[in-house]
Amino acid sequence: MSDKLDLIIVGAGIAGVSAAVYARRSGLTFEIFEPKLVGGQLFYMEKIDNYVGAEPGITGAVLAKRLSDTLENLQISPQKEKVKEIRQKEGFIVSTTNKKQYYSRAVIAATGASFKKLNIEGEDKFTGSGVSYCAVCDGFFFKEKDVAVIGGGNTAVEEALYLSNFANSVTLIHRRDKLRALDYLQKKLKEKNNIRIIYKKTVSGLKGDNKLQGLVLSDEQGKESQLSVDGLFVAIGVRPNTDFCDGLVSTDDWGFIVTDDKMKTSQGSFWACGDCRSRPLRQLITAASEGAIASIEAYKKIKGSYLST
Numbered sequence: 153m154s155d156k157l158d159l160i161i162v163g164a165g166i167a168g169v170s171a172a173v174y175a176r177r178s179g180l181t182f183e184i185f186e187p188k189l190v191g192g193q194l195f196y197m198e199k200i201d202n203y204v205g206a207e208p209g210i211t212g213a214v215l216a217k218r219l220s221d222t223l224e225n226l227q228i229s230p231q232k233e234k235v236k237e238i239r240q241k242e243g244f245i246v247s248t249t250n251k252k253q254y255y256s257r258a259v260i261a262a263t264g265a266s267f268k269k270l271n272i273e274g275e276d277k278f279t280g281s282g283v284s285y286c287a288v289c290d291g292f293f294f295k296e297k298d299v300a301v302i303g304g305g306n307t308a309v310e311e312a313l314y315l316s317n318f319a320n321s322v323t324l325i326h327r328r329d330k331l332r333a334l335d336y337l338q339k340k341l342k343e344k345n346n347i348r349i350i351y352k353k354t355v356s357g358l359k360g361d362n363k364l365q366g367l368v369l370s371d372e373q374g375k376e377s378q379l380s381v382d383g384l385f386v387a388i389g390v391r392p393n394t395d396f397c398d399g400l401v402s403t404d405d406w407g408f409i410v411t412d413d414k415m416k417t418s419q420g421s422f423w424a425c426g427d428c429r430s431r432p433l434r435q436l437i438t439a440a441s442e443g444a445i446a447s448i449e450a451y452k453k454i455k456g457s458y459l460s461t
Contacts, residue, residue, distance in 0.1 A: 282364025
């Protein structure tokens with residue numbers, strides 16, 4: 153068996169970085185894994201106006217750089233390896249990456265969630281330049297502008313309602329002939345005079361140069377029309393990045409990891425924090441706090457296990 157670590161942290165978004173900071177302060181031996189860039193979903197955020205301690209309007213990329221600098225200052229170097237599977241063996245947690253196996257006494261999952269995309273041409277180009285996946289994150293920057301929301305569930309309606317407080321107009325686009333959102337949300341929607349709904353259409357194209365300027369809509373017969381907007385909010389759902397621990401811990405109906413208020417999962421040496429966790433509010437500030445909690449709770453478990461062996 154290779155060298156055994158105290159802790160493995162999977163993911164280096166804001167939750168994972170927070171967990172790593174507290175793991176370092178606690179004196180644990182650990183590795184943090186991030187196959188892409190430190191910061192995770194921050195790179196999809198055009199501007200951030202609601203993170204305590206950061207100047208209003210900071211870009212996601214700048215905040216991600218600060219997270220990277222934080223790790224560097226603490227001499228924490230993320231391993232650019234993708235954790236493919238986690239299982240138990242001989243009292244340890246075995247994490248298998250695309251390069252090797254690691255053994256640890258505990259694991260913190262901070263892998264976040266991925267926004268479901270439209271998968272149409274131009275979507276990546278305009279992400280951060282008119283296309284967003286989070287109204288709470290970016291809505292304020294579309295003050296007195298015309299925006300559209302795609303989706304028909306609770307999240308889409310909540311996004312539309314939130315945006316109506318800032319935007320000049322909000323157009324909710326749904327591919328079916330009726331919404332799936334709860335009745336009380338639909339009633340609130342009807343009370344808003346700056347929200348309209350377009351049924352039985354999908355977004356098939358995006359128009360603009362450096363920034364989004366409009367949408368191409370298609371109906372069931374393939375007939376196209378155009379809609380001028382400054383922003384598009386895609387609210388067709390998210391999926392948790394939890395395939396690597398499939399079957400190891402309990403999840404909710406959507407695949408998000410279920411924890412208690414101390415971030416502990418159904419598996420005794422496994423914690424989860426951030427957007428991969430089943431949680432009521434998906435925000436940077438809550439992810440950071442959850443990472444700290446998970447790390448401290450893992451430390452307590454690890455030190456207790458040391459004393460008992």
